Amino acid sequence: MFFLIILCISSTILITFYIVFKLRNKKYKDFILKNSIALKQLLDINDKYHFYECKSYDDSHVYDNNDFYNNISCEDYLIYQLQFKKYEVSKDIKNIDNNIVLYDLYCKEIVAINSFGNFNSSTEKLNQKHLYSIEKEVFNQYKLKPILHFYITITLYCSKINGQIYASKRKTFTSDQILPLIKRLDNKNGGFYNDKGIWDSLCRVERGRVSNKMRFSIYKRDGYRCRICGRSGCFDYLEIDHIKPIAKGGKTTYDNLQTLCRRCNKEKGDKY
Ligand SMILES: [Zn+2]
Numbered sequence: 593m594f595f596l597i598i599l600c601i602s603s604t605i606l607i608t609f610y611i612v613f614k615l616r617n618k619k620y621k622d623f624i625l626k627n628s629i630a631l632k633q634l635l636d637i638n639d640k641y642h643f644y645e646c647k648s649y650d651d652s653h654v655y656d657n658n659d660f661y662n663n664i665s666c667e668d669y670l671i672y673q674l675q676f677k678k679y680e681v682s683k684d685i686k687n688i689d690n691n692i693v694l695y696d697l698y699c700k701e702i703v704a705i706n707s708f709g710n711f712n713s714s715t716e717k718l719n720q721k722h723l724y725s726i727e728k729e730v731f732n733q734y735k736l737k738p739i740l741h742f743y744i745t746i747t748l749y750c751s752k753i754n755g756q757i758y759a760s761k762r763k764t765f766t767s768d769q770i771l772p773l774i775k776r777l778d779n780k781n782g783g784f785y786n787d788k789g790i791w792d793s794l795c796r797v798e799r800g801r802v803s804n805k806m807r808f809s810i811y812k813r814d815g816y817r818c819r820i821c822g823r824s825g826c827f828d829y830l831e832i833d834h835i836k837p838i839a840k841g842g843k844t845t846y847d848n849l850q851t852l853c854r855r856c857n858k859e860k861g862d863k864y
Pocket of ligand 1: 818819820821822823852853854855856857
C-alpha cells in the first residue's frame with residue numbers, strides 16, 4: 593500500500609514536470625516563430641528553392657510457385673519493370689541530380705545566415721540560453737530536406753497456393769545500379785536485345801508470370817487435354833506452353849497460352 597502511494601505521487605510529479613516543460617517550450621517556440629530574424633531569413637530562402645519530389649517506383653510481386661520464386665532475382669524483376677518505366681525513371685534520376693546541385697547552393701545560402709539570437713521583440717523575460725537552443729532546433733526543423741538519392745526497392749514473395757506468404761527477398765537499387773541496366777536495355781536491334789543477360793532476365797520473369805491460378809484456368813479452358821495430340825491426363829502430365837515462345841518474344845497472355853502434354857511440349861520446344 594505504502595509503495596503504491598509513493599508510486600502515484602512520483603508519477604504525478606513527473607507528469608506535472610513534463611507538462612510544465614512542454615508548455616515552456618511551446619512558449620519559446622511561439623516567440624521564435626514570430627520574432628526570430630534568422631528563421632525569417634531561412635523562410636525567405638526556402639521560398640526561392642523548388643526541389644523535385646520524386647515518386648516511388650518500389651515494386652513487389654507474389655509468386656505462388658516456388659520454382660519461379662527461386663529462379664527470378666530481384667534484379668530480373670527490376671529489369672522487366674524497367675522495360676516500361678525506363679523513360680520516367682531516367683527523367684527522375686536526372687531531376688534528383690538537379691536537386692543535388694540546387695541543394696549545394698541552398699546550403700551555402702543557409703550557412704551564411706548569422707543573425708541567430710536577434711529578435712524583433714524584447715527577450716528580457718526569457719532564458720537566453722534556452723531561447724538560443726530552441727531557436728537552433730526550430731531553424732533546423734524548417735530547413736528544406738529534398739530527396740538527394742534515387743532508389744528502387746524490389747520485394748519478391750513466395751506464397752502457398754492458399755496465398756499464405758512463407759518467404760521473401762528484397763533488394764534496393766541505387767541510380768548507379770539502375771542506369772547501366774537501362775543502357776543495356778536500350779542496346780536493342782529492332783525487337784531483339786543484344787545483351788544476353790538482359791534477355792535471359794526478361795525471359796525468366798515472363799515465364800514466371802504464369803501463376804497457378806492462370807495455369808488451372810488454361811487447363812479448364814482447354815478441357816484438360818493436350819491441344820496437339822488430344823490426350824487428357826492428370827495435372828502432372830499436362831504443361832502450359834507459350835504458343836509463340838518467350839524466346840521469340842511471346843508474352844504471357846491467355847491468348848498465347850495452351851495446354852500440352854509433356855511429350856508434345858518437349859517436341860515443340862521453341863518452335864512456333
Ligand atoms: Zn500431346
